Amino acid sequence: MQGLKDRAAIIGMGQTKLGDRFDAGFVDLAVEAYVEAIQDAGIDPKEIEAMWVGVFEPNMAGGFQGMAGSYLAEALGLWDRPSTRVSNYCATGMDALRNAANAIAAGLYKMVLVLGEEKMRDVGSRDSLIRQTLLNGHPVVGKGQTAPGMFALMANRHFHEFGTTKEDLAKVAVKNHYNGSLNPKAHIRKVVDIDTVMNAYMIADPLGLYDCSTVADGAAAAIVTTPEIAKSLKPNGDYVLIKSIGLSITTDARYFDPYEQYIGFRSTQMAAKMAYEEAGIKNPAEEIGVAEVHDCFTITEIINYEDLFFVEKGKGATFIREGVTALDGRLPINTSGGLKSCGHPIGATGVRMTYQIYQQLLGRAEKMQVKNPKLGLIHNLGGPGSVAAVAVYGTP
């Protein structure tokens, strides 16, 4: 058995502006991301042999668009080809990319498209995500727990066990809002200070308004090919190699983390172990140069530091206190602004994170650029908590 390491490459990416995209429908967003990706790759769309489409739940956001690849095939001119829709909670986009990379590694195609998208806004009041989630019997939300409520429990437990504080959480928000202010495609481009975050109205104690990520529309696209073709099309090395993609289903979605006593996610830990083993990474905090992690809430980012083995369990807050994960820190995290500033269009998020790491590894991240990263990581957590994906990308 061999892993994915260096067997698939990304030669083009696109991403929409994220946010309240009342100006654009489902198909418009797909086209926006796709056109940028095709232009970046410098290929003829006819070369695309197959597609993987990551959309979590099109029915929730009011329509059959996104149920399969057929709408996109029309808009993108990609008829008579295979298209697979993948849906995997908040790891949807990453899992679409994973299945595309698998097919490239198998030698079945030379050039494929991955599109991650979610239309979260533009939804009538009777069709909101939460209402649909309730109607459809979500195992946790249906019992009265909400995402902020669940992550608030984790925050309080982390405070109790390890001395993490509300101010630590606020520092995550300040960092990610700052980074988002530099990202022209972020949903929220607003710098906030500690006092603003600390005094914002409470959503679920201790999580206030600025501790929560936003609800946004968005799409992102990637053109995946073989390393050989990437090298021939991009002789200057302007592409990234997929080093590994780990994915783990670890707990039932009915229980919010039975393993880790509300201080961590085994799914992240398992996916990270898979990804590090496949990529040959021994010391992630030393070897990874830049990362996008699933900061659905500020506490989640701190817990992710630990679950990704960047720092010992319980010590996550030291990373934010010491500025390790700041844009100019030793391990810059969520340089895009994270889910905090970019929002979380579910199916898009993993591909949107990949876009950020791709730009970083290619030295094109403009005001968000970190110094010369060689390896970048992305991480998704969903389910809630039941599934996680971790991918590592590298320069050629």
Added chain:
Amino acid sequence: MQGLKDRAAIIGMGQTKLGDRFDAGFVDLAVEAYVEAIQDAGIDPKEIEAMWVGVFEPNMAGGFQGMAGSYLAEALGLWDRPSTRVSNYCATGMDALRNAANAIAAGLYKMVLVLGEEKMRDVGSRDSLIRQTLLNGHPVVGKGQTAPGMFALMANRHFHEFGTTKEDLAKVAVKNHYNGSLNPKAHIRKVVDIDTVMNAYMIADPLGLYDCSTVADGAAAAIVTTPEIAKSLKPNGDYVLIKSIGLSITTDARYFDPYEQYIGFRSTQMAAKMAYEEAGIKNPAEEIGVAEVHDCFTITEIINYEDLFFVEKGKGATFIREGVTALDGRLPINTSGGLKSCGHPIGATGVRMTYQIYQQLLGRAEKMQVKNPKLGLIHNLGGPGSVAAVAVYGTP
């Protein structure tokens, strides 16, 4: 580039009894199919490294179960592994199998599970598939067209163009009901005669009650591995090789076949071309020994004969008139009883068809067994009409 041919093998399969499974929930059905597959494969469940789950639309049938692999992971004892949910209209199950086979061909895993399932019954009156489909803005159904109505238009056009008759359709129903009567796992096990079919009450002229497939619950499972492992675990050759899997998105789901003037489906034709090329098949009607094709309606089976290049366009009815596709014919089709008798639990169907061909190729189809087939084919059509999958399986 190389195709899938002989790069993945199926060494175990399971299938539930299909039908009104009010006795079994979503997870129960999964376990029922899985246990049979594991026992058939003769492996330890611990050997399963990854899963692909094909479920079209769990929300339609009343719940979050099936949204991802997490519920199944609990029931099946498959934690800490990757699980991908694939959704692709009526080709959902086949596309799950395709992505699993791709990963095996890539050498990423040695042993994986594919589960196709749909819970279509057990749904409150306010949650029926049709109501949910309407609510969610299905592009065709939402405008007042129903599946029987659309396929009735095709039947009338086929009658007009080629002289196909309502009696030809009835002969398909008689054949598939007879085959279904021999299948202990079919939904409907009832022999019907021509007069019964011809005089049954009309659903959408010319399609009467017996021209329509049934709505059923069901699940089917497959254990996929490498040909080398298959050979070592099954030295007697009791496994099948995947020769090819073609998949094509060909028309927008908003338009019911703009290409073929209501006499055929380009999606089937494209998927068949892919599958034949990959498998190296020149004369499908001569080389294929047994097939399961998507007989959502009797007219669809006749059109499938043509679109799969078994017979010239317009001549499909000759196949049923001359008994070519009967159990004792030259090319037996839908020996399981087809969707007509087995029902159509959407995510399960492709895997359920594969189960039938697997049993046929292994000589285990009991009363449905045909003489010594070497190659078997399965075909799905969905979308409606926008997507099709064609797979070819062979004996080692």
